[in-house]
Amino acid sequence: MTDTPARLLSLLSLLQTPREWPGSELAQRLRVSSRTIRRDIERLRDLGYPVEATLGAEGGYRLVAGAAMPPLLLDDEEAVAIAVGLRAGAGHAIEGVEEASVRALAKLEQVLPSRLRHRVSVLQSATTALARGDGPSVDPGTLTTMASAVAGPERLRFAYRAGDGVRSRRLVEPYRLVSTGSRWYLVAYDLEREDWRTFRVDRVGEAFATGARFVARQLPMDPEEFVRRGLRGRETTYAVEATFETDVAELPGWLRESAVGDAGGDDGRTRVRFETADAPEWLVARLALTGVPFTVQAPAALAAAARALGARLAGAGA
Known part of the structure; x- marks a missing residue:
């Protein structure tokens, strides 16, 4: 194999399998000399x-964990498997990884060859995920387009159905996707209304990037806070107060942000307060x-949901 870039890619693909490769076996597979393999290993290190190399008569090489995440080389089956998995998860907001999974899916689908995109679509249409029932599902294609x-940034056009059923066409400058745990929202500057807006992604259709670039405007507050304030005016929200039997450091991130201090004394308890539009049944399960x-x-509705869930679980255990 005389083409150096192609040979490096082939070598990298072999090294990304979890095993140690003797230098002689790598040379045989790539049809080059052991000296060439050593030079190619140095090129990969420079990239x-x-x-890691091991000493000995044979000597071997393996890819190890580093301080930074290097680019990965995937074969067709691996790329399809990852894309299908990310699509299945992207249709519902998944706590802790929701934004990262959508960004990864967008990057992967951007570089997938058309033949693999078709395979992903076929597999996706032939399978379904059991929804939680607490929130609407979202088209993964819409999420990745947004x-x-x-990331572009590019202006975005889409059809939108408001909460009262009124339909409209929107042209926006998208700013950020925000997950609340059960719903996705797009924060964007609406060019026709000349103001910032939030859009529920499950109410969006026919979304496409126009190709027109723009200089991002400065949102007057954090996108999460902007969505939170918008929900107070449009959806039923309620204030939650709960006490956890642990230090604040042991709570997940979304609860640590709402902690208001210990629950009294040095007993290691933590009190949290926050507002939400989530259904009490879903929120108590999340807690x-x-x-x-x-x-x-x-509120009382959340306490009642907690008692009902506890009774059901106790009955299941019995």
């Missing part, structure tokens, strides 16, 4: 790939999934 437009004992102080 940031942490290749994520790519945000229970932290694995930390907690007590609900408010």
